[in-house]
Amino acid sequence: MQKDSFSKFKALVKKSNNIVIVTHFNPDGDAMGSSLALYNYLVKTDKKVTVITPNDYPEFLHWLAGNKKVVEYSKQPKKAATLVANSDLIFTLDFNNYSRLEGLGQLLQSSTAKKVIIDHHQQPDNYADLYYHDVKACSTCELVYEFIVGLGGKKLIDKHIAACLYTGIMTDTGSFRFDSVTPKTHLILADLLSTGLKPSDIHTSIYDTYSESRVKLLGYCLTEKMVVIPELQTAYISLSEKELKRFNHQKGDTEGIVNYPFSIKGITFCAFFSEGDGKIKISFRSKGKFDVNQFARKHFNGGGHINAAGGRSNVNDLQKTINEFLNLLPTYKKDILKK
Numbered sequence: 001m002q003k004d005s006f007s008k009f010k011a012l013v014k015k016s017n018n019i020v021i022v023t024h025f026n027p028d029g030d031a032m033g034s035s036l037a038l039y040n041y042l043v044k045t046d047k048k049v050t051v052i053t054p055n056d057y058p059e060f061l062h063w064l065a066g067n068k069k070v071v072e073y074s075k076q077p078k079k080a081a082t083l084v085a086n087s088d089l090i091f092t093l094d095f096n097n098y099s100r101l102e103g104l105g106q107l108l109q110s111s112t113a114k115k116v117i118i119d120h121h122q123q124p125d126n127y128a129d130l131y132y133h134d135v136k137a138c139s140t141c142e143l144v145y146e147f148i149v150g151l152g153g154k155k156l157i158d159k160h161i162a163a164c165l166y167t168g169i170m171t172d173t174g175s176f177r178f179d180s181v182t183p184k185t186h187l188i189l190a191d192l193l194s195t196g197l198k199p200s201d202i203h204t205s206i207y208d209t210y211s212e213s214r215v216k217l218l219g220y221c222l223t224e225k226m227v228v229i230p231e232l233q234t235a236y237i238s239l240s241e242k243e244l245k246r247f248n249h250q251k252g253d254t255e256g257i258v259n260y261p262f263s264i265k266g267i268t269f270c271a272f273f274s275e276g277d278g279k280i281k282i283s284f285r286s287k288g289k290f291d292v293n294q295f296a297r298k299h300f301n302g303g304g305h306i307n308a309a310g311g312r313s314n315v316n317d318l319q320k321t322i323n324e325f326l327n328l329l330p331t332y333k334k335d336i337l338k339k
Contacts, residue, residue: 001133002134008152008336010050013089017047018081018083018089020034022053023051023053025102027057028172031093032061033057033064034093034141037141040164041156044148046124050232051071055073060207061168063205065160070081073104077195084113087310089238091118096119096124114129114130116132118144119140120138121305122303135181141165141166142165142184146188156236162195162197163197166192166197167206168300171206183191211248213247225237235244235267236270236322236325241276256327261281262285268286268287269284273322275318279317280315280316282296283308284308289306291335295328297309297311299311300313
C-alpha cells in the first residue's frame with residue numbers, strides 16, 4: 001500500500017485547472033467506471049477535465065455518464081496530444097506502467113504535468129508525483145470512491161457517479177465473488193445504493209445486452225475450444241482471428257470467457273488466448289495461492305494481480321504460444337495444486 005496524504009492531493013487538485021484522466025489499453029469496466037466517476041466528480045467542482053483512452057472500449061459501457069466526452073487516442077491523436085500538452089495534472093487510473101498505454105504512453109512520458117496514480121495492480125512504476133495505490137483493494141473504483149471521500153466530496157457522489165463506481169466494482173470482482181471483496185467493499189456498495197441506483201439496471205446494462213453472435217461464440221468456446229487438463233487442475237480456451245471473424249467479434253465479446261472453466265469441479269488455473277492485429281493476447285486466472293501475476297510477468301510480458309493477470313505472446317503465433325504455455329505447466333505443477 002502506498003497512499004500519500006489527502007492534504008497533498010487536495011492542494012494539487014485545487015491549483016490544477018486542466019486535468020486529464022488516462023486509463024489503460026482495451027479499457028474494461030473498472031477502467032471506465034473509475035475514470036468516468038472521477039471525471040464526473042471533478043466536473044462538479046468546476047474543473048476542466050477530459051478522459052483519454054488509448055483505444056475504444058466495449059459498447060456495453062457506453063451508457064456510463066460522461067461517455068460522449070471521452071477522447072479516444074487511436075482516433076483523435078492530435079486532440080489527445082494537445083490535451084496532454086496543455087494539462088497541469090494527469091490522473092492515471094487502473095494501470096501503473098506506461099506500456100499499458102501503447103502510443104499514448106509516449107505523450108505522458110514527455111508531459112511535464114504532475115501525475116497521480118490511483119490503482120490496485122502490483123509493482124507500480126516510479127513515474128508519478130503522488131500515489132493512491134493499494135493491491136488489497138478489490139478494484140480501482142473502490143479506491144476512487146475513497147479518494148473522492150478523502151477530498152471531501154462524498155456529498156457530490158450522485159446516482160450517475162455511483163453507477164460508474166458500482167460498475168467497476170461489480171465487473172472487477174466477478175459480481176462480488178472474488179476473495180478481494182471485503183466488508184469495506186460492501187459498506188461502499190451500501191453508500192452507492194443510497195443514491196437511488198438500481199443494481200439490476202446496471203447488471204442488465206453490462207451482462208444482458210449480448211448479441212446473438214456473442215452468445216454463439218461463448219457456446220463455441222465451451223463446446224469446441226475448451227481444453228481441460230485434470231491432472232494439473234488447468235483449463236484453457238483459444239480463439240484464432242479467423243474464428244473471431246466467423247462470429248462477427250466485437251470489442252468486449254470475449255470478456256469473462258476465461259472464467260467459465262472454473263465451473264468445472266477441481267479447476268484452479270485458467271487461460272484464454274486470442275489472436276488479432278498480429279498479436280496474441282492472453283488472460284490468466286487462478287484460485288488459491290498460484291500467482292498468475294508473477295507467471296505472466298516472467299513468461300508473457302504481462303502482469304496484474306495474484307489471481308488475475310494478462311499478457312502477450314513472445315512469438316505472435318497462436319499455436320506456438322499455446323505450446324509454450326503447455327511446456328511451462330509441469331514446472332508449475334506444485335504451485336498450481338497448492339491449496
